[in-house]
Amino acid sequence: MTDTGLPASVEAIRRVREDPHRLGHRAHGSAEPAAGTGQGATGPADKRILVGYGFWIYLLSDIIIFSCFFAAFAVQRAATAGGPTIADIVDVQRVGFETAALLLSSYTCMLSFAATNARNRLWTLIFLFLTGLLGLIFVLLELWEFVELADRGFTPQRSAMLTSFYGLVGLHGLHVTLGGVWLATMMAQVFIKGFRREIIHRLICFNLFWHALDIVWIGIFTIVYLMGVH
Amino acid sequence: MSTSDTDTDVYDNRQNLRDDHAPGDEPPEESGHWVLNANLGLGFSIILTAASFLLATSNIVYGPAIPVALIVLAIAQMGVHLVFFLHITTGPDNTNNVLALAFGILVVVLIVLGSIWIMDHLKQNMMPMDQLMNMQP
Numbered sequence: 577m578t579d580t581g582l583p584a585s586v587e588a589i590r591r592v593r594e595d596p597h598r599l600g601h602r603a604h605g606s607a608e609p610a611a612g613t614g615q616g617a618t619g620p621a622d623k624r625i626l627v628g629y630g631f632w633i634y635l636l637s638d639i640i641i642f643s644c645f646f647a648a649f650a651v652q653r654a655a656t657a658g659g660p661t662i663a664d665i666v667d668v669q670r671v672g673f674e675t676a677a678l679l680l681s682s683y684t685c686m687l688s689f690a691a692t693n694a695r696n697r698l699w700t701l702i703f704l705f706l707t708g709l710l711g712l713i714f715v716l717l718e719l720w721e722f723v724e725l726a727d728r729g730f731t732p733q734r735s736a737m738l739t740s741f742y743g744l745v746g747l748h749g750l751h752v753t754l755g756g757v758w759l760a761t762m763m764a765q766v767f768i769k770g771f772r773r774e775i776i777h778r779l780i781c782f783n784l785f786w787h788a789l790d791i792v793w794i795g796i797f798t799i800v801y802l803m804g805v806h
Numbered sequence: 807m808s809t810s811d812t813d814t815d816v817y818d819n820r821q822n823l824r825d826d827h828a829p830g831d832e833p834p835e836e837s838g839h840w841v842l843n844a845n846l847g848l849g850f851s852i853i854l855t856a857a858s859f860l861l862a863t864s865n866i867v868y869g870p871a872i873p874v875a876l877i878v879l880a881i882a883q884m885g886v887h888l889v890f891f892l893h894i895t896t897g898p899d900n901t902n903n904v905l906a907l908a909f910g911i912l913v914v915v916l917i918v919l920g921s922i923w924i925m926d927h928l929k930q931n932m933m934p935m936d937q938l939m940n941m942q943p
Binding site: 632643647650651794802805 | 840841847848851855858859861862869879887888890891892899902903909913914917920921
């Protein structure tokens with residue numbers, strides 16, 4: 577699909593010379609700045625890059641919000657006020673299933689983007705649907721956990737530890753839920769409008785969002801659950 | 807590949823597509839590249855996650871070392887996600903993203919470690935709770 581106007585062999589030789597290990601960048605100082613990256617006299621960066629960068633800034637700010645909740649949990653981890661400790665409320669098996677669901681949804685999300693790049697509408701929709709299904713399984717498992725804990729009387733107002741626990745895990749669950757709503761609207765847009773430029777930009781942003789949520793979950797299952805059970 | 811009229815490649819007139827991509831977005835490579843990337847990311851993630859759960863639920867590793875081992879595994883897995891799923895690269899178009907990421911990590915470290923540090927000192931310097939209670943009239 578790379579249309580550089582050069583014969584394929586010339587293009588291949590240029591690639592091997594400038595990027596022998598396919599690292600995605602040129603050797604230092606071997607050539608003029610790449611077009612469309614906003615470097616040198618090559619003009620402003622491409623819209624795709626600006627969109628990705630802008631959304632990346634949003635994601636980092638979101639991760640900083642999560643870090644505040646992580647800090648609150650870390651500080652109040654021992655503040656159980658005579659109630660249950662974190663080890664009492666962790667169900668490792670359920671957390672394992674939740675992790676598997678979210679990790680697989682990241683995988684299918686990535687595959688949907690591969691299908692998007694191949695401009696294949698059917699497989700994009702199929703993989704987006706699978707992503708949403710796995711996300712739904714994750715949210716339901718988490719709700720089940722919350723309901724079970726509340727049944728045993730372990731509600732957020734029981735202790736400072738439980739407050740920060742529900743805050744952190746619930747905030748992530750809320751993100752996954754809203755991400756699922758976004759995913760549904762993206763499926764409708766792909767179905768109706770197809771792969772227009774702006775739809776592809778939105779799919780790029782959605783992919784970034786979903787993978788960032790998985791990164792936050794890595795922090796949660798490590799710091800809250802696995803370090804708690806031990 | 808179903809390519810209707812509306813699905814035409816909007817980047818046809820672009821040059822040097824390999825040099826022009828942001829996180830989560832790469833030029834239209836052959837789809838094998840994408841699937842390989844996804845498979846590698848999933849493979850590494852499964853290994854690291856399984857290792858985390860195994861360490862936490864068994865006593866293969868010396869007990870007090872487990873939290874540190876878990877944190878190391880988590881950081882490794884976040885790196886795998888950043889590289890294989892979010893596509894943070896060393897390319898020229900990614901410089902801004904990498905800088906923003908570095909600043910984000912700085913802020914996160916300041917917030918989390920700073921909170922733990924300050925609150926721990928506060929706790930150490932606080933009067934024990936029973937004495938505090940006795941001061942009430």
